[in-house]
Amino acid sequence: MTQETTEGPTTDTTAPLPPEFFTHPIEDRNAVYADIRQQCPVRAINHPEGAEAYIVADYEMALALFGDPRISKSLENSPKWFRDQLYGDSPVQSRNMLIADAPEHSRLRRLVSKSFVPRRMGALRPRIQEIADGLIDQFPESGEFDLMSFARELPVRVIFEYLLIDMNDREELFEWSKVLGGAPYTDEEGSRRLKEVSAKFERYILDLLEARRDNLGEDLVSQLLIAADEDVFTMEEIASTMSLLIIAGQRTTTNLIGNGVHALLTHPDQLEMLRNDPELVIPAVEEFLRYESPSYRGTLRVAKEKMDIGGVEVGKEAFVHLLIAAANRDPKMFEDPDRFDITRTSNKHLTFGHGAHYCPGAPLSRLEGYIVFPTLLRRLPGITLAIPEEETEWIYDNSVSRGLESLPVKYDKVMPAGDVPTVGTEETDSCPVTHRGA
Numbered sequence: 154m155t156q157e158t159t160e161g162p163t164t165d166t167t168a169p170l171p172p173e174f175f176t177h178p179i180e181d182r183n184a185v186y187a188d189i190r191q192q193c194p195v196r197a198i199n200h201p202e203g204a205e206a207y208i209v210a211d212y213e214m215a216l217a218l219f220g221d222p223r224i225s226k227s228l229e230n231s232p233k234w235f236r237d238q239l240y241g242d243s244p245v246q247s248r249n250m251l252i253a254d255a256p257e258h259s260r261l262r263r264l265v266s267k268s269f270v271p272r273r274m275g276a277l278r279p280r281i282q283e284i285a286d287g288l289i290d291q292f293p294e295s296g297e298f299d300l301m302s303f304a305r306e307l308p309v310r311v312i313f314e315y316l317l318i319d320m321n322d323r324e325e326l327f328e329w330s331k332v333l334g335g336a337p338y339t340d341e342e343g344s345r346r347l348k349e350v351s352a353k354f355e356r357y358i359l360d361l362l363e364a365r366r367d368n369l370g371e372d373l374v375s376q377l378l379i380a381a382d383e384d385v386f387t388m389e390e391i392a393s394t395m396s397l398l399i400i401a402g403q404r405t406t407t408n409l410i411g412n413g414v415h416a417l418l419t420h421p422d423q424l425e426m427l428r429n430d431p432e433l434v435i436p437a438v439e440e441f442l443r444y445e446s447p448s449y450r451g452t453l454r455v456a457k458e459k460m461d462i463g464g465v466e467v468g469k470e471a472f473v474h475l476l477i478a479a480a481n482r483d484p485k486m487f488e489d490p491d492r493f494d495i496t497r498t499s500n501k502h503l504t505f506g507h508g509a510h511y512c513p514g515a516p517l518s519r520l521e522g523y524i525v526f527p528t529l530l531r532r533l534p535g536i537t538l539a540i541p542e543e544e545t546e547w548i549y550d551n552s553v554s555r556g557l558e559s560l561p562v563k564y565d566k567v568m569p570a571g572d573v574p575t576v577g578t579e580e581t582d583s584c585p586v587t588h589r590g591a
Contacts, residue, residue, distance in 0.1 A: 166193035170208065172200045175450070175474075176549050183491060186210060186479035195463040198474065202339055204232060206472035207465065208450075212483035212503070214463050215475045218454070219507040224473055225457045226510060227254045232455075232470045235337065242348045243336050245355035248393035251510075252453055258509060264380050264394050268373050269516045277315070281521055284310050285528050286570035294567055297539045300529075300560040304410035305403070308521060312402035315517075316395070317372040318361065329354045330400045335551040358392040373398070398514065406518045408447030408556035410525055413438070415545065415560060416445055417526075418538045420493045424530070427495055431527040437495035438522040443481045443502035444493050449555040451475035451506065477503050478555070535565035 175198075179185050189196060194211035209215050218224050228236050228247060240247050250261035267273075288303050288310075309323050318326070332350040335343075362378060369375040377391050417424040427433050454473045459466070467473065481502045482490040488499070505512040512518075529536070538545075539561035546558035 166196060169197035169199045172198075172202050174198060174208075175200050176551060178547060178549055182478075183482060186476070186482060189476075190479055190483060195465040195467075197465075200474070201235065201337070201472065204235070204472055205468050205470070206474065207462065207467055208474045208476045208479075209462065210476045210479035210483075211463065212480040212486040215451075215477070215480040215503060216507060218462070218473065218475060219451075219503070219510070223457050223460050224454050225254050226252055226258070226452070226454055228252050228453075230254075230455050230457050230470065231453070231472075238337050238344070242338075242344050243333060243351040244389075245351045245358070245393055245396050246333060246336060248387075248390045249397045250394070251397055255509065261386075261390060261394065262513065264377055264386060264391065265373075265398070265513050267380075268376055269513050271516070274516045274520050277311070277517070278520065278524065280314065281307075281311055281524050282528070284314075285525055286532075289528070289532050289567065290570065292533075292567050295565060297561055297563050300414055300562045301407075301411050301557055304407045304414070304557075304560070307410070307525065308403050308406035308518075311406075311517070311521060312399060315373045316398070317365070317370070317374060322357075326354075326357070326399060327403065330403055333396065334400050334404060334554070338551070354396060355389075355392055358395050359388060362388060362391060362395075401512070401514055402517070404552070404554045404556070405447050405512075405514070406521050408554055409438070409441060409518055409522055411557040411560050412445040412447055412555075413441035413522065413526060414529065414562075415538075415557060416441060416493055417530075418536065418562070419542050423493060423495050424536075427526065428530040431531075433495055434523050434526050436497060436500065437526065438519055439500045439502065440493065440495050440497050441522070442504040443487070443497075443500055445555075446478045446481055446502070446504045447556060448504055448553050449476070449478035450553050451477060452553055475503070532568045532570070533562075533564040534568065535563075537563050539563045 189208070190210045194214060195207055195209050198206050198208050200206055209218060225231075228239060246252075248261075250258050250264075253261055285307060288306055292298055292303075305327070309327060310320065313320055313323060313326075329350045332346055333354060336347050338344045338347055361374065365372075365374045366378055369378060374395070377394065380386065381388075381391055417427065423437075427437050451474065454475065456467050456469055456471045456473055459469050461467070462473070481487070481504065484490050486501070487497075505515040505518075545560075548554075548556055548558050
């Protein structure tokens with residue numbers, strides 16, 4: 154959580170950026186990103202501490218690296234100390250598609266490839282709308298309310314229902330997900346806690362899989378078990394895939410909702426535009442994803458061999474951090490990139506990645522956004538920030554996500570639930586202005 158604001162990095166582009174560049178707030182963050190893009194878009198950073206590592210802040214370079222075969226997402230190509238640490242402290246996170254290269258990545262991705270297709274997403278729409286309205290019905294009739302409680306609860310309920318997980322377990326699983334999402338840890342206590350939570354999380358998932366095997370249905374867990382029977386997948390691989398879905402399914406959409414509402418409330422003209430024309434929610438969601446990216450950098454990537462990136466020599470096993478939030482504001486790609494514009498039509502942001510590792514859960518996250526934003530604006534007339542914008546609290550930790558600690562809002566009253574325009578049902582994963590995944 155934000156405690157204090159640090160100054161931007163030194164202008165000496167030969168000096169590695171400190172670890173705090175990722176884990177602490179930076180005054181005028183986007184201006185700092187712009188300076189890095191212009192001065193030295195590939196720059197060393199001490200993260201993980203003591204390792205050879207670099208950030209890439211330029212859109213064109215980042216886009217190319219998403220598909221560069223010399224850049225690996227496999228733990229096997231990472232430094233031995235890092236590999237051993239993650240295998241030892243959190244084995245439940247080390248057997249899924251997020252940290253694998255082809256052909257292993259393609260094999261593991263098949264576990265979920267049929268789970269987020271348009272037909273399945275469209276079928277979820279009525280229930281997501283019902284969940285959203287049910288949560289809003291519990292809001293106080295007027296006054297001040299922390300909207301992040303809604304932003305956290307909705308995606309948890311959606312993914313838990315899709316997995317048929319007992320909703321009474323959500324608080325414990327949410328806390329475990331926060332610990333797992335910050336891995337790996339550099340301190341002894343953090344590593345101890347990670348190992349403990351990882352073991353509990355894996356045991357929970359394995360017990361759930363075992364209980365579900367005798368009662369298969371249309372839920373996602375049943376789909377994973379059926380896929381395992383049709384192909385060669387271990388229970389550990391399925392458990393690791395489930396851990397990925399639970400963690401990513403919460404954080405990304407929570408940040409999309411929180412960051413998106415914050416952007417609207419700090420740009421009242423855009424808020425009124427969306428309130429008056431709910432059909433704009435499709436380009437609006439893309440602009441939320443670009444303007445205040447819920448994932449500000451990419452997940453694990455390491456160089457498989459010594460290579461040159463933008464004139465910088467990068468060693469074998471070096472970590473390569475794709476700085477998505479900086480790439481998403483590159484003026485060479487986006488016209489007037491610091492302008493928040495929900496009508497933006499050319500919006501090929503990199504928030505969900507690109508190519509083979511494009512986020513498979515992106516269609517579900519988008520669908521939740523298509524439902525949530527028009528519903529909130531219709532049901533909460535007069536919604537405004539309840540604090541000065543500069544007092545907004547952002548979360549900074551070791552994960553790749555960036556979102557709000559809290560979002561205090563005020564509104565005039567809570568309108569009753571009713572018909573909401575159906576937007577984005579046909580092709581929830583086929584927005585024409587974004588990159589498609591392979």
